[in-house]
Amino acid sequence: MRITKIPLIIVLLLATMPLCGQTEKKVFSIEDAVLYAKENNLDIKISRNDLELSKLKNNTSWNSISPTAEINGNISDDFENDKKDYSVTGSINMKLSANLATSIKGAQLDFESKQLAYTQTVRNVELTVRKKFYELLFENENLALQKRNLETAKTQYERNQEKFKSGQMSELDVMTSRVNYQQKTPDYEKAQVSFQNKMASFKQLLGMDIGQQLEIAGSLDDVLKIKKIHLDKVEVEAAPDVEIAKNAVESKKNSLLAARFSALGPSISAGYSYGKSRSDSNDEWQTSNKLSLGVRIPLDGWLPWSTGAVSAADSKQNLLNAEKNLEKILISVQVNKDNYVREINHGISLIDSLKANVELADETYDMTRTAYNYGKTDLQSLQRSSDSVMEAGVALKEQAYNLICSILDLENLLGLPFGTLGFDR
Numbered sequence: 001m002r003i004t005k006i007p008l009i010i011v012l013l014l015a016t017m018p019l020c021g022q023t024e025k026k027v028f029s030i031e032d033a034v035l036y037a038k039e040n041n042l043d044i045k046i047s048r049n050d051l052e053l054s055k056l057k058n059n060t061s062w063n064s065i066s067p068t069a070e071i072n073g074n075i076s077d078d079f080e081n082d083k084k085d086y087s088v089t090g091s092i093n094m095k096l097s098a099n100l101a102t103s104i105k106g107a108q109l110d111f112e113s114k115q116l117a118y119t120q121t122v123r124n125v126e127l128t129v130r131k132k133f134y135e136l137l138f139e140n141e142n143l144a145l146q147k148r149n150l151e152t153a154k155t156q157y158e159r160n161q162e163k164f165k166s167g168q169m170s171e172l173d174v175m176t177s178r179v180n181y182q183q184k185t186p187d188y189e190k191a192q193v194s195f196q197n198k199m200a201s202f203k204q205l206l207g208m209d210i211g212q213q214l215e216i217a218g219s220l221d222d223v224l225k226i227k228k229i230h231l232d233k234v235e236v237e238a239a240p241d242v243e244i245a246k247n248a249v250e251s252k253k254n255s256l257l258a259a260r261f262s263a264l265g266p267s268i269s270a271g272y273s274y275g276k277s278r279s280d281s282n283d284e285w286q287t288s289n290k291l292s293l294g295v296r297i298p299l300d301g302w303l304p305w306s307t308g309a310v311s312a313a314d315s316k317q318n319l320l321n322a323e324k325n326l327e328k329i330l331i332s333v334q335v336n337k338d339n340y341v342r343e344i345n346h347g348i349s350l351i352d353s354l355k356a357n358v359e360l361a362d363e364t365y366d367m368t369r370t371a372y373n374y375g376k377t378d379l380q381s382l383q384r385s386s387d388s389v390m391e392a393g394v395a396l397k398e399q400a401y402n403l404i405c406s407i408l409d410l411e412n413l414l415g416l417p418f419g420t421l422g423f424d425r
Contacts, residue, residue: 098265263308
């Protein structure tokens with residue numbers, strides 16, 4: 001019985017092993033890809049760690065006034081006089097400076113800056129994911145067009161072979177159609193390689209295992225339906241770049257105030273120490289019990305050539321530069337916004353033209369193929385007509401990809417939720 005059971009178990013294990021090794025294929029829509037990237041993208045994880053550290057510093061920014069405590073123990077041995085001394089001292093010290101408020105404010109502004117940076121990192125990753133997703137859609141549809149063009153050339157070659165066998169076509173035309181078919185094979189293979197390479201990069205961007213099978217679901221046809229974009233009541237002041245520049249201005253203001261406090265503001269220090277000491281020559285313990293208070297008032301800050309005064313002047317200039325940079329960014333965002341709108345409107349008009357070109361190419365090919373079958377035109381004309389159909393289709397899909405990229409760039413510029421402009425929801 002044991003001899004018959006062992007082979008059966010082995011057979012069952014071998015039969016199930018391939019199933020266990022297979023990875024389930026994931027099918028992602030564009031929203032699925034965005035959600036996956038937000039959880040697994042490495043850049044987002046790094047930025048999230050920076051944000052958590054900045055949050056900790058902000059929550060403990062008051063710690064400069066926290067008392068410091070220490071205990072010192074000391075033993076000394078005087079070999080020459082055969083004498084030993086012992087001492088133990090404990091102390092508590094604290095310091096209150098004029099720039100405590102600016103330190104707390106600076107930590108808060110740094111935390112806000114990290115929040116903006118984290119938000120921007122997430123948006124940049126989402127922007128890239130969406131662009132790469134649409135690029136893969138374009139590559140996939142381009143691959144389908146290349147395949148259809150290859151199959152058309154193959155079918156034409158096979159038909160010409162039949163015509164040659166029946167004496168209806170010359171050998172030269174058959175050879176020409178064969179060469180045309182063979183020349184289209186590398187183009188199709190090149191499109192396959194391009195799609196596979198970009199899919200691998202897309203998985204890396206998502207933070208996905210490269211070996212994971214992934215299929216994207218969607219079409220560029222939705223982009224072709226866009227007729228206009230909606231920009232009602234969109235203000236450039238809420239743009240991410242503007243928010244970052246505003247935060248920089250506030251940070252420079254706080255730095256200027258901190259520099260002035262450091263140069264001119266007083267600081268108060270307080271300390272208390274208690275200790276015991278004893279020597280071999282004296283059995284009694286000596287006690288020290290001290291309280292100290294101090295005030296430091298800097299005077300160098302009033303001298304224009306002092307380090308403190310120069311530091312304050314430098315901070316003031318940095319503030320002026322930050323304010324000018326904010327003005328520049330406001331203008332830049334407005335200009336880029338108008339440029340994107342013009343570019344998008346032109347792209348929408350161009351799509352209408354390319355659609356008409358696709359229809360014309362299809363109709364021309366049908367007429368040329370009919371004429372060729374009746375012997376009214378040559379093979380080269382038919383091949384050129386077939387190529388025109390593919391080129392028109394690729395040009396239309398490529399323009400759809402360019403259009404959606406421009407819309408995504410505009411949404412990113414203005415800080416709008418991705419996927420809202422141009423799509424009716």
